[in-house]
Amino acid sequence: VVSIADLSTVSQRTIMTGTAALLDCLNLCPGLHRQQHASDPNKGEYPAAVAMDSGYVFRIENPATVHYLQKISKTAHLTVVEVTNIANRMSGMDEVWEMLFATANANAISIMAYMIAASLIIAVIVLLILMRDWWGLFVILMLILARTLNVILIRRRSHLGWSGASEYGKSDLLVLLNQDRSVRIQGNIDDVKAVTSGRWLQDMKSFESSVAAVATVLVYLNAALASNATEFGKVLLILLLVVSAGLLAVANQWTKKLQMHGNILE
Template sequence: MTCHQRHTNQISSVLSLISSLLHCPLDSSPLLVITESVFHPIMFTSTFPTMSLDLVGIIFLADLSLIAQRTALTGGSTFLDTFILCPGLHRQQDAANVHRGEYPAVAAMTTGYVFRVENPATVNFLQRVGHTGQLTTLSVTNTRKTRKGWRSHFMSSIDSSMSLGAVAAYLLAVSSTIAVSYLLVLTEDWWGLLVLTVLMFTRFINVLLIRSRSRVGWSGASEPGVVGDLLVLLSQDRWVRIRGYVDDLKAVTSGEWLHDMTWVESAISGFTTLLVYLNVALASNAKLSGQVMLLLLFVGTGGLLGLVNMLTQGLQMHGNLITVDIPRRKYRRRLDLVEALICETGRDDWAVRLGMINPSQASATKGSSAGNAAFNETLTM
């Protein structure tokens, strides 16, 4: 048998096998056999799993700090925030921990007193604006007269420190929740609407708790008309200078921002957290279209709120607004910073108490005699 005959027999055997599998007669052309094998109906009758978003509610429980960060930046919460729904909404009461446990030392360069920044929201803002090896200068402005009535309850989340883009992103996040609610009604997805309503109710209760906890309390003795100048030493060699009236400086640095929750407030906060977990189960009953809308709403609003936080350049606290005043200035070393500030303020007792210079380096001609007498004394307001 020749080589050509062997190849012909092998091809015939393969075609016969394919024909038997496809129940095709042997006299069918090879092209027809191959075509039928490629487009055989069995390839289109395979069952693929349908898409399911029954676990879409898990996104509600994502441990993000977006809302807590927003609460710290605004110094509280407004009723308009009820429409801001994004992952981590059940963690709003943890806003008091945004400073990550840091209480930096601060010196009053006008008096020489040294104390600590006790307000966690202010510390968090200083951490955001401070840069390593640079002096960041901030100013404190009183805004109590411009925020009264309905605006303080609904619109204080929008302030002059927000750029146009931040305002647009915030309003878009609010309108997104309203739009999704309307679409759920149109599609008659009552389970989806229930899930959204429960989330908004949870948000509303947390807003009330934050407003209750953030009332103005003790901030030291009043010193009307006195101008202050503070130097804050943060971790990672970040230096921040804060200037303004002493009463305003005390309001943003001392005292208590969010008081500890009472047992009633703790019970309410726990109840709202359980509602969010319950919503994870309820979301599985929504229509697929409703689940998709909830997923897009949370992802989209989370991105928008993160953008708002990033574009917000100021901190609201107890009727005051803290903003960056002048461009940052770099220093080759801390001693250069200290010498420049001592030359500007005309005293060095604060630098000694902060440990930035040795007592032997202090000039007896700078600062009060009482202030230079106790170099290592730490005073509080």
């Protein structure tokens, strides 16, 4: 039953990294079936923004960026955010590593917490095999499959959509959020447009919705089948889910930057 708790830890991780890494498949937390709901974290707010150089007024349409601005801004304060492109500076090995685990916006504490959470599942699988608890092992593998399906869907949906014609020069935006909060976003025009315009997750196609439904059913089916595991196996499963959720929450808390479409906001 713990596995179907509606925690937002997995969704928050998806938002902060702008996608899903392959190593996420080994991070099993309550609420993993709600990862596709990470597309609307801004609570319906689309704040107005004004270009400081031209006076052009528009709205920030990227829900993940709005969520990040809500998180870092303070009432009656002006917060300055710099947009830096990292995609153009990545080597081939850097790109491979980013597919496995998003490190561009991470620090030592968040990396350590994330890696410990990912390694816990290996230890639990080994223990279940040694105990010959095949039902417990089957439940773990079902959760990994559900998590993998969600990771694949997020990676498919998180590609950069159309953000306007390419422009040269610097951008300087003043964003006005509710509760009298203001944020100034600075960076190259194309980079700023990439993180402010459009949706960061594309709408799911019909077959993608079907895959997401299968992943959700697997999680709920897991809750029913877990009762067949041994008592010690059940304890291991509960500890795995609870401790992994705590470690991933620590990783999220210490991730201070937003990674989005090859850019870092800080």
